[in-house]
Amino acid sequence: MTYKRGSAVIPAGKLLALGFTLAVLLIFSITVFAAPKRVATAKPGNCAACHGQEKVFSPSHVDTKEMAYKDCLGCHEKTGPQKLQGKLPGSHLHRLRDINCEKCHGKAKKAGEVKMKQCLTCHDADKLAEKTAKVKPENPHTSPHYGTSLDCNLCHHQHQKSENYCNQCHKYDFTVP
Amino acid sequence: MKDDTEEKGGLTRRGFLKSTGGAAAVAGMTVGGLAVGTGEAAAATGPMPKKWNETYDVVVIGSGFAGLAAAIEAKNAGASAVVIEKMAVHGGNSIINGGDFCAPGTKLQKEAGVQDSPDLMYNDMMKAGLYLNHPELARTVADQAKDALEWCENYIGAKFTRLNFHGGHSVKRANQTANASGSEVVNKMLGKARALGIEVQTRTKMVRFIANKDGRIVGIEVRTGYKFPDEKSGKTAYIKARKAVILTSGGFSEDLKLRQIEDPRLTDKFGTTNQPGATGEALLAACMAGAMDVQMDWIQLGPWTSPDEKGFGHVPLFCERLVGYGPMIDPVKGKRFFKETGNRKERADAIILLGHPVIIMGDSYSVPKQVFPRALEKGLESGAVKKFDTLEALAKNYNIPLSALQQEIARWNSFVEKKKDDDFDCMIFKDARPTAAPPFYAARLWPKVHHTMGGLVIDKNAQVFGLDFKPLKGLYAAGEVTGGVHGAVRLGGVAMADCLVFGRIAGKNAAKEKSWG
Ligand SMILES: Cc1cc2nc3c(=O)[nH]c(=O)nc-3n(C[C@H](O)[C@H](O)[C@H](O)COP(=O)(O)OP(=O)(O)OC[C@H]3O[C@@H](n4cnc5c(N)ncnc54)[C@H](O)[C@@H]3O)c2cc1C
Numbered sequence: 001m002t003y004k005r006g007s008a009v010i011p012a013g014k015l016l017a018l019g020f021t022l023a024v025l026l027i028f029s030i031t032v033f034a035a036p037k038r039v040a041t042a043k044p045g046n047c048a049a050c051h052g053q054e055k056v057f058s059p060s061h062v063d064t065k066e067m068a069y070k071d072c073l074g075c076h077e078k079t080g081p082q083k084l085q086g087k088l089p090g091s092h093l094h095r096l097r098d099i100n101c102e103k104c105h106g107k108a109k110k111a112g113e114v115k116m117k118q119c120l121t122c123h124d125a126d127k128l129a130e131k132t133a134k135v136k137p138e139n140p141h142t143s144p145h146y147g148t149s150l151d152c153n154l155c156h157h158q159h160q161k162s163e164n165y166c167n168q169c170h171k172y173d174f175t176v177p
Numbered sequence: 178m179k180d181d182t183e184e185k186g187g188l189t190r191r192g193f194l195k196s197t198g199g200a201a202a203v204a205g206m207t208v209g210g211l212a213v214g215t216g217e218a219a220a221a222t223g224p225m226p227k228k229w230n231e232t233y234d235v236v237v238i239g240s241g242f243a244g245l246a247a248a249i250e251a252k253n254a255g256a257s258a259v260v261i262e263k264m265a266v267h268g269g270n271s272i273i274n275g276g277d278f279c280a281p282g283t284k285l286q287k288e289a290g291v292q293d294s295p296d297l298m299y300n301d302m303m304k305a306g307l308y309l310n311h312p313e314l315a316r317t318v319a320d321q322a323k324d325a326l327e328w329c330e331n332y333i334g335a336k337f338t339r340l341n342f343h344g345g346h347s348v349k350r351a352n353q354t355a356n357a358s359g360s361e362v363v364n365k366m367l368g369k370a371r372a373l374g375i376e377v378q379t380r381t382k383m384v385r386f387i388a389n390k391d392g393r394i395v396g397i398e399v400r401t402g403y404k405f406p407d408e409k410s411g412k413t414a415y416i417k418a419r420k421a422v423i424l425t426s427g428g429f430s431e432d433l434k435l436r437q438i439e440d441p442r443l444t445d446k447f448g449t450t451n452q453p454g455a456t457g458e459a460l461l462a463a464c465m466a467g468a469m470d471v472q473m474d475w476i477q478l479g480p481w482t483s484p485d486e487k488g489f490g491h492v493p494l495f496c497e498r499l500v501g502y503g504p505m506i507d508p509v510k511g512k513r514f515f516k517e518t519g520n521r522k523e524r525a526d527a528i529i530l531l532g533h534p535v536i537i538m539g540d541s542y543s544v545p546k547q548v549f550p551r552a553l554e555k556g557l558e559s560g561a562v563k564k565f566d567t568l569e570a571l572a573k574n575y576n577i578p579l580s581a582l583q584q585e586i587a588r589w590n591s592f593v594e595k596k597k598d599d600d601f602d603c604m605i606f607k608d609a610r611p612t613a614a615p616p617f618y619a620a621r622l623w624p625k626v627h628h629t630m631g632g633l634v635i636d637k638n639a640q641v642f643g644l645d646f647k648p649l650k651g652l653y654a655a656g657e658v659t660g661g662v663h664g665a666v667r668l669g670g671v672a673m674a675d676c677l678v679f680g681r682i683a684g685k686n687a688a689k690e691k692s693w694g
Contacts, residue, residue, distance in 0.1 A: 137558060144358040145272045154265055168453050169273065169488040171559070 044068070044095035069096035085177035090158040093177060104158070119152045137172050140164075221465035223385040223398045229417035233259045235687045236397060236418040237425060238383045238459055241271035242359065242673060243656025243680035244425035245366040245377075246325075250684030252373045256420060258684075260375060263382035264405055264454045269427045270657070271676070272363045273452060273489075276354035277341055278329070278677075279670035280322035285340040285352050293348050295319040302671060305345045305520075306664025309472060314662045317637050318671065318678050325677035326352060333369055335362045343669030344520060351670035359673065380404065382411065383459050386422065386466040386652070392643075394422050394466060394651030395693055405454055419694065421651050421687035424641070425680060428629035428657035429457030430476070436626065439474040442529060449626040450479060450489040460658050463633055468649050469642045471660040473631035477667055478624035480524035484534050485621055486561040492620045494552035495544075495562055496537045501606045502547055503539035504589045505622070507531055511572070511581030513589065518604040522666055525624040536575055538619040540612045553618075562620045571617050586612060628667050632660035639683035653687050655679035 042049035045067040047056045064072070076082045084093065094104070104118055105111040125148040129141040140155065142148050143166070154165040155176050162176035234256035237248045244260055251258045262269075281293040299319035303310055329335045336355040343351050354361035370377065382403040387396045396418050400411035429435050430449045435457040437443055449455070464470055483492035500517040507514045514535070515527040528535055544553065556562030565571040568586065572579040590611035592598045598605060633654045634642035643649035656676040663671065 137555075144356050145268065145360045146266065147360075147364070149364075150266065167487075171487045 038101075040101050044092065044098075045071075067096075068098065069093070072096065083175070086162070086175040089160065090156050090162065090177065094158070114153070114158070116151045116153060123152075125149070135174070138166070138170075140166065140172070140174055140176070221467070222388040222394075225387060225389065225395070226398075226415040228415070229396060230414040231259070232417040232419065233257045234418070234420040234692070235259075235423060235684070236261070236416050236421075237423045237684075238397070239269060239425040239427055239656070239658070240267035240363075240367075240377050240379075241269035241425060241427055241656060242362065242366075242676035243427075243658075243683070244269075244423070245363065245370055246677050246680030247423045247425055247653075247655060247684035247687070248375050249366060249370055249373065250681045251423070251688040252370075252375055252684075254685050254688035256688035258375050259416070260370065260377045261381040261383060261399060261416070262377060262379045263403055264452070265379055267367055267377055267379060268360065268363045270452050270455055271359045274359035274673070276356065276358045276361060276673075277343065277351035277670035278322075278326055278337065278353070278362075278673040279343070279346065279350045279668070280326040280352060280674055281319065281350055282323050283326060283337075283350070283352050285337060286348075286350060289340050289349065291340070291348050291350070293350055295322075297347055298322065298350065301346050302663065302668060305666040305668045307666070309475075309664035311471075311661035311664075313637050314635070314679075315664075317682075318662055318675050321678045321682075322674035325674060325681060328681070329362050329365075329677065333362065333365045335365050341670075345666070345668045346670075362673075362677075380411070383426070383462065384413075385462055387415070388466060388651075389693070392467060392650065393693060394418070394649065397422055418651065419692040420690040421653055423639075423683045423687050424459060424463055424633070424652065424654040424658055425656045425676075425683070426459035426658045428455050428632070429460060430455045430626040430629055432456040432458075435461070436476055436629070439631070440476050443476060443478075443626060447478070447624065447626050448482070448484070448488070450482060451626070460632060463641065463652065463654070463658075466649070466652070467643045468652065468654075469634040469644055469646075471631055471634045472664070473629075473660065475630040475663075475665050476626060477521060477628040477630060478525035478529075479627040480521055480528060480624050481622065482625040483561045483620055484623040486556075486559050489625075490561060491552045491556040491559065492561050492622070495548050495556050495618075495620055496622060498547040498549070499537055499539045499543060501604050502543040502609045503537065503612050504586070506536045506538065506577065506582065506585065508536055508575045508577045509533065511578045512585050513600060516598075516601040516603045520666070528622060528624055534621040534623040536577075536619050537622055538571070538612065538617055540614045540617050542610050542614050543612065544618045546608075556620065562618060565617045565619065566615055568615075568617060571619055575619070575621070628672065629657060630660060630663045630665065630667050632658045634661060635659050635679070637682075638686050639679050640686065651690070651693070653683040655683040 036051045036054065039050050043065060045064040047064065072084060076084045078085065101111065104114045125141065129139060129148045132141050133139050156162050164172060164174050164176055166172050235251040235258040237244045237258060237260045240260050240262040248258045248260045279298065281295050281298045286293055299316055302315045302319060330337060337352040338355045339353040340349050341351040341353050342349045367377065380403050382400045383397050384400055385398040386394050387398060389395050397416050399414050399416055401414050403411035430451040431453055433445060479493060481493040481496040483490055486492060504513050505515065505517045506512065514531060515524060553562065557564060563574065565574065568583065569579060572582050590613060593605055593609050593611050596605050635654050636642065636648065639653045639655050640648040641652040641654050656679065657672065659679065662675050
């Protein structure tokens, strides 16, 4: 799955000029019109405020505009197949819990890289490893190689699909939030 | 190509490359888009930059055992040092290794009453290496392994708590780390390096060496912010090495192109036990800068790995504990095909010759008795090890002709009874019993690429050789990127000894170099 970002968008006209096939153009033009905006002031449940007309879920989905994370849980419990983990970017899971852009990026004009140190201002790596000790097939938060010091951002991404760093060498079927 | 006729200390480059098989490797790189042989010798190294982004006395490439040991020793000898690492995380193969460190005359050996000596270790290394080892290098490792191990314990603070045996050694001499992983040593070395003020810059990839007009290595070109394996990622920067560059970039097991040049059998049919960054571009960059390579086609495969799990996995622990207790079967014929207790190379070659995975099996006597419970449990969990109530079920699962299998098991069992294998001379252990008691356990085996014995030629000072047989000024190397220490076969547990011994030597000697500017 690739996520769309404002910065990576190519104007449809340019593509045409480059002579791409119609099929490619179609895919790209959908991207162009659907690219979500990062409206920092939008309520986290107000999907349309950033996504516009893009379908983030089916039209019959309950209106989430005023909802916070705990309100989603009734239908999207964390242990079931409907869980939101792995389906929403990390920034969404945070914002739904009232962790806004600034709490990670600070007040910098142009948001950029966020160091692991910043994650550790709210999360405790050792406590986390205890919490996920029973996750199968292995605990993602500790390993014989890296202990609890592995950079969170190698797995958890806030604006892209998260990854499973261990799977370079193992085959652990984690859902990485 | 003008290059062909250019004299380099009496040897033409082409003549040399031909003789080592390196020519094809370099040709492969040309396809990959690197400018090679465009005429000037300088084309093989980068041009002198107008401005260096950073300057250190010693620049170390690679953050495994060899690199960290080199940086620490260089710093302790008074040089400023930096370690660059192309991956997002430090440690290379060293941080995922099994933590077995072979050294003679250690504390653990004394406690276990094992008699050992540097001479005995040297002889074992030479014998396994088919005497292709460069004797001076093998000798250096055997003589200094104990000191290197004690340095890890006393100075670095790593703990070694178990003594293990590995095939090919005359005695138990593998001192294993407390957590059964090389990470015990790597992470403590990293802590030490940081405490000494040595920075380890991850996501920084060495692209090219930079030499001055005399051919002395003076620095490197890197890409910072590099995201493996995206070759377009990152930005170009130049790091100046006032005294020397130390290349400790590890082996090239994951380098499909290079390893197939050296051993054409090793296509993508073969996975590896290595980290994905174990590729050879840094080694080749050194060759392009005039370094000599040796024994590049001695590439070790582990015969004990499984195609049903990723990487090293759990099957090696299942297989190696079962050989000498249960048979290894070719599923197509339902027959044994090779000596189960043969060495790594013989067994891997035999399986490759068959061309398809084989089976190792045991029963409810041998398996629980021999295999570590955790390895068995994890293997069963992942499905790489399977359990069957009957021989019929086992045969059906692997598509083995049943009657052939039944006959072969009966034959094997008769050998076990008399403790002598008339077919392949497998070593049958005293406490082995016929494979007859259900449930049966089995796993498929298909070799994976494990270690590259060959690499850069170094002398006993860890100084890299040039094509003119003289030291290539300003360049040292240590660890799996070098060749010659192990000859044809690297014995279990000797890589750690090699990396730590030569890493330290490289660091100390690099610090002693005179600054060029
Ligand atoms: C699964 C496994 C188990 C093993 N178990 C044992 C054991 O128990 N005992 C034993 O003695 N040996 C063992 N070995 C072998 C041993 O671990 C390795 O030979 C050893 O770790 C090599 O160390 P090194 O420092 O030379 O290289 P590495 O530890 O591989 O480090 C080299 C580093 O250089 C980096 N690098 C490469 N190219 C570049 C570049 N262009 N720019 C920047 N950085 C670069 C790599 O990413 C890597 O991090 C094992 C190997 C494996 C794979």
